[in-house]
Amino acid sequence: MADLSVNLFHNMLKNPVMNASGTLGYGVEIEPLWKVETMGAYVTKGLSLMPHQGNPTPRVWEVRWGMINSIGLQNIGVEAFFRDYMPFFEQKNMPVIVNFFGFTEDEYIQCAKNIVPHRLIIGLEMNLSCPNIKAGGISFGKEPEAVRRLIDRVKSSTNIPVIAKLTPEVDNIADIAQAAYEGGADGLTLINTLPGACIDTHERAFKIRGGMSGPSLKPVAIKAIYECRKRVPIPIIGAGGIMDYEDCLSFFMAGATAIQVGTATFVDPFAIPKIIQDLGDFLDKNGWDSVIDLIGAACT
Amino acid sequence: MDDIEAKIITNRNIVKDYFLLRLRLARPLGTVVPGQFVMLKIPGNTVFLRRPFSIYDYKRDVMSIMYKVKGSGTLALSNAVKGDSTMVLGPLGRGFNIYNKPNHIVVAGGIGIAGVHLLIKKIKANAHVFYGCTDEKELLLLNDLKMQDKYISTIDGSYGYKGNVIDLFRTRLKDYNARDTQVYACGPEGMLKGLKHALESHRAPCQVLVEERMACGLGLCFGCVKKTLDEKEPYKRVCKEGPVFNLWQICL
DSSP states (O other), rough: OOOOOEEEEEEEESSSSSETTTSSTTTSSSTSOOOGGSSBBBEEBBBOOOOOOOSSOOOOEEEEEEEOOOOOOBBOOHHHHHHHHHHHHHHHHHEEEEEEOOHHHHHHHHHHHHHOOTTTTTEEEETTBBBBBGGGBBBBBGHHHHHHHHHHHHHHTSSOOOEEESSSSSSOHHHHHHHHHHHHHHHHEEEEOEEEEEEEEEEEEEEEEEEEGGGGGGGHHHHHHHHHHOOOOOOOOEEEEEEHHHEEEEEEETTOOOOEEOHHHOOOOOHHHHHHHHHHHHHTTTTBBBBBGGGTTTTO | EEEEEEEEEEEEEEEEEEEEEEESSSSSSSSTTTEEEEEEOSSSSSOOOOEEOOEEEETEEEEEEEEEEOHHHHHHHHHTTTTTTEEEEEEEEOOOOOOSSSEEEEEEEEEHHHHHHHHHTTTTGGGEEEEEEEEEGGGGGGTTTOSSSSEEEETSSSEEEEEHHHHHHHHHHSSSSSGGGEEEEEEEEEHHHHHHHHTTTTOOOOOEEEEOOOOOSSSSSOEEEEBBOSSOEEEEEEETTEEEEEEEBBBO
């Protein structure tokens, strides 16, 4: 049996597969179908300092080979998450990555401070695609200097490893990755959804504006991972359009240490366990000893 | 709850844009509560996400859904034929609570009948059904349903009361004592609004099955929500906390 385990921030994960934030609820909802500990780590729904009610409907819309979502970051707040859901992961001894966001720098800082270090929390994933309401609504993740400063401030307020999740809607994502690294980021998640919109031509109105996901995103993610890996020496968690284990192979070969599966779960609720199973079978069949040998295999 | 392979037995056009799809499941579904739904993979490869449909009927390994062609998903489904393979995820969501009351009133409009069909079948001897549709032809949607009392309205007046089903319901409401009555409803948002207004002073308990665009059907994505009066967390998941809600707790 090939070894699927990977090391992330000095934690051994039993496999390199996680869910993408916000696509597996609070972790408990999938249990009737498969156990959440099937994955190497669980990534929380995006959490904020205070509960957030999210957007009115429609929040989801199908586009050709993908979807657009505009959930609006509905969540119960970081405090309620720890009270209501952390015991579930403790009982399973399941590694957790806490995804969090803010609408001001101070909200990010305060939220990070409120996440008490815990043996199972292996990282804080910062959603940098949020609009900065004090800077006219431009997202935090678009300007290298803003990214460097924000991450620097978050790093001084927590001892938990910090992972910067970057938006692909930028001039040069490697510049943003570099800024995140200089700010002290321990890792990167590449990429978040790509902003998009669709129009109801009959109604002459927008149906939805939000983040696009699904298989059409994969080439954008692969390019971002390849370019950032060349620039910064920190581990990359790949995400964007992964539908099956073959997609994963591209992500590892581009330089990702671990991957996240999101929209695929909506198409097939067993996508994640199937990917883990198929990845192991592939390695066995092709004589790879460990998934680690695949990482960056296409980057010479 | 399970994700089950299925094959189409029939996909029959009932009338106009309305279809009845019967599926043979590779394994039986778990216990089905009326009002629950399934996420159905649309046969072929033009539709990406699954689509939610109320369980119209279910016995052993045969499940059926009734649907109306509205968009690209249901259009593609209407082109599916006998023998096509699909996947059925379900049963999902919270269905109707059937309380022991003398009067069970079911109010449905248009394709809303698909959401209450199984409920009416279960409480048939006590079911007082108010059904509103466009014209006489659409009465084919009531199919073989047995019920105690049936009140029909058509918009064009070709059968029964001329007008909408809520106006018809108002004419009969005084016959029912609020304490002895449970109302169940499924239909367009306008109908539910009218129902809420009609019941404002009567205050009979009322459960409504609502519809929303979904991605996962499992409570994972928070894509399908209904706004409620809960101040702490107003948006509730239609697929998880619903699709059946207390009429008096949702914003319409």
